[in-house]
Amino acid sequence: MGWGWTAAAAVAVAAYVAAKLMEVLWWRPRRVEEHFARYGIRGPRYRFFVGCVREMVALMVAASANPMPRPYRSHNVLPRVLAFYHHWRKIYGSTFLIWFGPTPRLAVADPDLIREIMLSRADHFDRYESHPMVRQLEGEGLVSLRGDKWAHRRKVLTPAFHMDNLKLLLPFVGKTVVDMADKWRGMAAATSGEVEIDVSEWFQVVTEDAITRTAFGQSYEDGKAVFKLQTQLMAFASEAFRKVFIPGYRFLPTRKNTSSWKLDKEIRKNLVTLIGRRQEAVDDEKKVDGCGKDLLGLMIKASNDKVSSHITVNDIVEECKTFFFAGKQTTSNLLTWTTVLLAMHPEWQERARKEVLDVCDPHDIPTREQLAKLKTLGMILNETLRLYPPAVATVRRAKSDVELGGCLVPRGTELLIPIMAVHHDARLWGADATQFNPARFADGVARAAKHPAALFIPFGLGARMCIGQNLALMEAKLTVAIILQRFEFRLSPNYLHAPTVLMLLHPQYGAPVIFRSDPIRLKLCPLLRPHEQSS
Numbered sequence: 001m002g003w004g005w006t007a008a009a010a011v012a013v014a015a016y017v018a019a020k021l022m023e024v025l026w027w028r029p030r031r032v033e034e035h036f037a038r039y040g041i042r043g044p045r046y047r048f049f050v051g052c053v054r055e056m057v058a059l060m061v062a063a064s065a066n067p068m069p070r071p072y073r074s075h076n077v078l079p080r081v082l083a084f085y086h087h088w089r090k091i092y093g094s095t096f097l098i099w100f101g102p103t104p105r106l107a108v109a110d111p112d113l114i115r116e117i118m119l120s121r122a123d124h125f126d127r128y129e130s131h132p133m134v135r136q137l138e139g140e141g142l143v144s145l146r147g148d149k150w151a152h153r154r155k156v157l158t159p160a161f162h163m164d165n166l167k168l169l170l171p172f173v174g175k176t177v178v179d180m181a182d183k184w185r186g187m188a189a190a191t192s193g194e195v196e197i198d199v200s201e202w203f204q205v206v207t208e209d210a211i212t213r214t215a216f217g218q219s220y221e222d223g224k225a226v227f228k229l230q231t232q233l234m235a236f237a238s239e240a241f242r243k244v245f246i247p248g249y250r251f252l253p254t255r256k257n258t259s260s261w262k263l264d265k266e267i268r269k270n271l272v273t274l275i276g277r278r279q280e281a282v283d284d285e286k287k288v289d290g291c292g293k294d295l296l297g298l299m300i301k302a303s304n305d306k307v308s309s310h311i312t313v314n315d316i317v318e319e320c321k322t323f324f325f326a327g328k329q330t331t332s333n334l335l336t337w338t339t340v341l342l343a344m345h346p347e348w349q350e351r352a353r354k355e356v357l358d359v360c361d362p363h364d365i366p367t368r369e370q371l372a373k374l375k376t377l378g379m380i381l382n383e384t385l386r387l388y389p390p391a392v393a394t395v396r397r398a399k400s401d402v403e404l405g406g407c408l409v410p411r412g413t414e415l416l417i418p419i420m421a422v423h424h425d426a427r428l429w430g431a432d433a434t435q436f437n438p439a440r441f442a443d444g445v446a447r448a449a450k451h452p453a454a455l456f457i458p459f460g461l462g463a464r465m466c467i468g469q470n471l472a473l474m475e476a477k478l479t480v481a482i483i484l485q486r487f488e489f490r491l492s493p494n495y496l497h498a499p500t501v502l503m504l505l506h507p508q509y510g511a512p513v514i515f516r517s518d519p520i521r522l523k524l525c526p527l528l529r530p531h532e533q534s535s
């Protein structure tokens with residue numbers, strides 16, 4: 001009798017689980033498909049369990065098989081970078097439904113709908129949760145927080161990114177760029193006066209330095225050691241990210257996973273020590289303001305306010321990881337694409353150089369006031385962010401059933417906002433949408449597009465817009481200005497134009513660029529100190 005009951009209970013449980021699975025993996029997706037079809041929204045057919053991930057991967061792999069054809073006059077890279085989006089948009093129009101496994105994802109490129117999602121109805125949408133591997137890297141900081149916790153953290157950290165604070169970084173970051181340029185010059189001098197550099201690698205040194213100073217300020221040296229470990233961890237994660245995602249794989253004690261856990265532990269340990277040391281210094285001085293305005297100082301200061309703040313040491317550790325992750329590769333990608341575009345378009349390189357030489361003091365690192373006057377360089381950076389936005393897309397998730405543009409979007413639906421597609425849309429930006437034409441930004445961002453509804457959103461939109469935007473643009477302007485003062489550059493014959501997405505938009509085969517230091521100009525201007533002139 002007992003066994004009979006047990007068997008019957010087991011059968012009932014199995015039947016329940018099977019029914020639940022069928023509901024989640026089959027019936028619900030079919031109902032959602034029918035629901036959207038009633039509004040005229042269609043897309044590739046849902047397939048059991050996998051959704052349309054297989055077709056998506058096949059489209060992306062096929063698109064990345066060949067680089068863009070030479071000569072590189074057009075920047076119509078969307079079909080390569082977001083191949084699945086480009087392919088299905090042609091069939092189903094600008095709003096369509098795709099499936100990430102059993103999760104529905106609505107692709108939305110209409111600017112008015114994007115405004116609803118990110119501005120007017122933003123309360124109905126959450127940032128979506130990243131891939132677990134990415135989450136481990138990005139930390140549980142500002143990027144992934146939600147609700148009140150996010151709002152409080154954002155308020156605490158915002159002062160670190162005020163221009164008055166950031167301008168203090170200029171001489172330090174400038175020095176890092178000058179040191180980098182000196183190394184290139186040394187390498188060039190050892191050969192024929194020219195040197196081939198993979199800029200996508202080198203720019204990471206500059207952006208790592210800037211983010212380390214923003215995060216750790218007075219504890220720069222200790223912070224640098226921590227972020228070195230974080231770089232190693234990032235390399236592991238990028239490699240893992242390239243491979244097919246197997247649920248649970250990251251918990252297996254493989255050699256790579258074990259090394260990555262060890263690194264993570266070490267990073268945490270070092271950060272905790274660093275925070276403790278800074279905290280002690282503050283306690284000794286008995287004044288909280290001794291923390292300084294770097295991210296670490298602001299967080300420690302907030303954590304000392306026991307009444308309104310609930311920031312723990314663990315939160316600070318996670319936030320440091322977040323900022324390193326969010327701030328390093330994004331900005332180095334912007335620098336990489338800007339350099340590649342200026343190498344492809346020498347007429348704009350020359351215009352930008354002339355402006356830099358006219359505005360900046362030839363012997364010093366450009367000041368904040370001088371950077372503000374570099375209008376052409378500002379236009380070039382904007383045009384680069386339009387054509388090659390480092391974050392090519394973002395995703396939101398409906399927190400509840402919500403109406404959007406006259407269509408009911410069921411709770412749990414994800415919304416894919418293809419930033420690059422919005423920037424490349426000829427209806428919004430004109431027939432030359434895929435051409436490099438910085439002049440379109442001559443009268444400011446608001447007047448750059450042909451259509452008043454157009455969106456320029458490389459840093460996102462609304463309350464969750466990038467907190468590091470000012471830092472990124474300042475760093476990029478400073479770096480490109482210093483390089484323009486010292487070098488002329490062109491694409492290497494080894495360069496293959498192949499933008500592709502691996503978390504961010506990056507050059508699939510690197511970005512080899514040939515730099516030549518121009519002796520005539522160098523005599524006139526740049527940041528050369530006397531001992532360098534003779535080398």
Ligand code: HEM
Nearest residue numbers: 143326327330331334391394458459460464466467468472
């Ligand atoms: C060219 C460089 C950069 C680009 C293109 C970029 C892009 C973006 C975008 C598109 C978002 C919004 C994502 C969304 O709405 O889903 C974002 C958010 C964020 N970015 Fe950046 N970013 C850059 C540089 C930086 C830097 C230098 C830092 C930090 C030092 C940073 C830290 C963050 C953080 C913390 C968030 C989350 C903000 C929040 O949710 O409150 N970013 N970024």
